[in-house]
Amino acid sequence: MTATESADAALRIAHPALFGPSPATRRLRAVFGALAVLAVLGAFWRTGFLDATRLWQGLGKLGWLLQFMLPPAHNGWLLDFLHALAETLGMALFGTALAFVIAVPLGFLAARNILPLNLLRFPLRRGLDGLRGIDTLIWALIFVNVVGLGPFAGVLAIAAADIGVLAKIIGEAVENADRRQIEGVRSTGAGRLQTLRFGIVPQVSPVILSNGLYFLESNVRSASILGVVGAGGIGQELSDRIRINNWDEAMFLILLILVAVWAIDTMSASLRMRLIGRASTRHIGDKRPSP
């Protein structure tokens, strides 16, 4: 062993961290890496991706479908399609409004500074959590059983799924309301209701308004697929067309949904800007990664 080599070995022993991960760490990493690869392979196997013939045949069928989808055509059903689209928009708007009418009082009640009784607030909040945990489409399936096929089931499903989320958002906004403003109103001799009206409501109403528009946008998306389980709207037409292999009409309906969603998003964004100003148009994508 030469002098440099022994010096090198001594350095390695004295400062192991400088020479990269130790053999034990490397082995551990290799084991974890192998396990991860195995897990992914297992997932591919379990979901049927390793069945090459099925995959190949499916892709072939998909290409065949695409040929039938283009060009999209309404084949004389345009008026029915537009009616279904109007139904979808109506379901979204009325469902959102219904959810709001119920969620605003519930949200105020779920706020600590409005209802100081833990005994009442706790079950209310758990109930709202339960509503929130169930997806709109599950609600739609249930309401189709309760009130029958049609857009009314969709309206109820949208409202039921949104009440929980909305009440939570409103409750949090009420709890986070600036105390100084509330105290200021109270110091002028205002009663409980007046404090609510002039101390809390002005702080909460922008939150309610902007969320109303957000929920409307997202509900137009939801309402467009609720028809798949029979709850009315354009989704019903779409799933019917797919079931009977009318692919050019299916594509036409998909494009119609895209245009409607885009139009509602644009309208709602401009309304939001006018009602509450620029600040609220910021969204999660604006977050810069820290340097």
Add this chain to the structure above:
Amino acid sequence: MNATGDAIAAVVAAHGALRRQRLLRSGIGGAALLVALAASSWISEVRPDRLVEGIGGALDYLDRTMPRATGEGVVADLREWYWGLGRWVVLLLDTVVIGALATLMGATAAFALSFPAARNLVQSASLCFGTRRVLEFARAVPELVFALIFVFAFGIGPLAGVLAIAIHTTGSLGKLFSEVNENADHGPIEGLRATGAGWLQSMGFGVVPQVLPVFLSYTLLRFEINVRGAAIVGFVGAGGIGQELYLVIRQFIYPDISAIVLLIIATVTAIDLVSERLRHAVIGRENLS
């Protein structure tokens, strides 16, 4: 009348005009909203009597899904309620696998597409435009519609569900990723370019290390959403617990409905908690470096 009086009168008049203008504007807005609501209630077949009937029916339905006490003790009742637990747990695991695999595939595709979709990272405007439109389409078409189409093409089973959720994930993550890329610091890229690095190298060593923690945290967030989605795509035959839930709701097996819905809520909540901790760990590391 003196000057102060005039000034006060002017202010009062201006205030009155402003008030009238605001009243008029909110009046028009309110009237438009009312008309829209009336139209939507008409087209979606909502009537007050049906509303009352619907809420009553929902409460009745809820009552029927509650497990019955047979008087043989809590354990026996629970066993009766969750008689299919073994099968349901397997289906739930399938659902989580569908969500995880779809997230992995979607995030990988989104990662690849997020660089050409970032306006400031590519020279060719048409490449950027094209990539963005593809991502938009993948994002805007609902998961369930893709699932319907893929079930037709690939047959009933989780394969269709994974593909449907993966495509939707590509669209939504691709948009978020490309926005993060656009906000990345240009210093490292220019430094790498100066050393003679090509496009791939300057992306790999200049951009990726900056954006990876944010990508990871968005991907975990998407995983939470995708597990929820995976529980739903089964409704059209795309595998997982949703297929079973669809069956028991359609066949009016009431106690099973509540049993499965509670299992789904528990699974989703557990995954949210784990993923939230992971996300905080990822973001924490980002803040340290």
